[in-house]
Amino acid sequence: MSPLAFILALFGGLAVSAASESPTADCKLSFDGRVPLSSTPETFSSAQSLFNPKYVIGQNLTWAKIIEFPELPPPRFDIPVLAKPLGLTLTDESTFLSGSEGVETALRRTELLVNNKDDTVSGHKTWHFSFRTDPSRPLNYSHEYLLAFHEAADFQADFWSVKAGALLEGPAVPSQFLRVEGYKWDMPVKKFFEAPLVDGVWHNMGINLDFNNNMISVLYSTDDAPLEVVVPPTFNNISGKAPTTLGEMHFGLQKRPTGANLENFLFEGYQEKGINEAFFFGGIFQDDSSTGCVTL
């Protein structure tokens, strides 16, 4: 074991077997959403998409119209597999027609969806993803944004989430921080980690999930630095109880309204008109961590 892996194991109680200065392909993967160089925006609307080709986007939009490929150095975990990052946008058109809820008039959503893959929401897994702001089309940090979340199969809970901006139910005061939160219905909701959402750098997250024991731990770094454990394994309800269990992962932008609350934010509250916001994602994949393997 390298000294780095040893320190991480002591600190986090995690068995880390892939510690090195450059990310290795040592861990078995349970999902790989890293985007090949040959992908086009149209790929994302097709059956070849690594994500759901239809959801979760504005009622009259297609992924082919949304996806961009920014001229940026790729994030850490795209480099070894020659993948490229992508850009997502939010406009007034990013209004989703939900099959069960109708038109979600108070939300703006552009979210890559990994669904119908129970293997990614059970066992012991580690999600990886990197994200970065677009300073030329900034988010409005007076709003709450979801950047990544695990939603239960019946859509009645989020088991964990990465958010940015103001609190949905707090004052609409700009807050350019990212945060990792726990189970949506905990009172109060747990905040596991927080860091400034600095412009012009890649933020790399690792979310280690032991679904059998309801434990979450968080790894984080910026740009090309190896991931470090910032939250050791901690209890969080990530397995739920049927039918509020399993479910799907979302990666992207969900902009919530101001002046709303947890019960009504799909349809009530304030969204400014004429928005043009963007955000970059890359390096989305999942380790099978059943043997303790976590890519750093």
Ligand SMILES: *[C@@H]1O[C@H](CO)[C@@H](O)[C@H](O)[C@H]1NC(C)=O
């Ligand atoms: C989508 O287009 C239809 C038909 O023009 C329109 O009625 C509907 O309001 C549009 N939806 C959104 C979210 O803009």
Ligand SMILES: *[C@@H]1O[C@H](CO)[C@@H](O)[C@H](O)[C@H]1NC(C)=O
């Ligand atoms: C940000 O959002 C708040 C609340 O919706 C709004 O009052 C403000 O005008 C927005 N700021 C910008 C720069 O768009």
Ligand SMILES: *[C@@H]1O[C@H](CO)[C@@H](O)[C@H](O)[C@H]1NC(C)=O
């Ligand atoms: C998780 O939450 C569900 C309610 O949604 C509850 O029935 C279940 O017991 C909780 N699991 C744990 C381990 O607390």
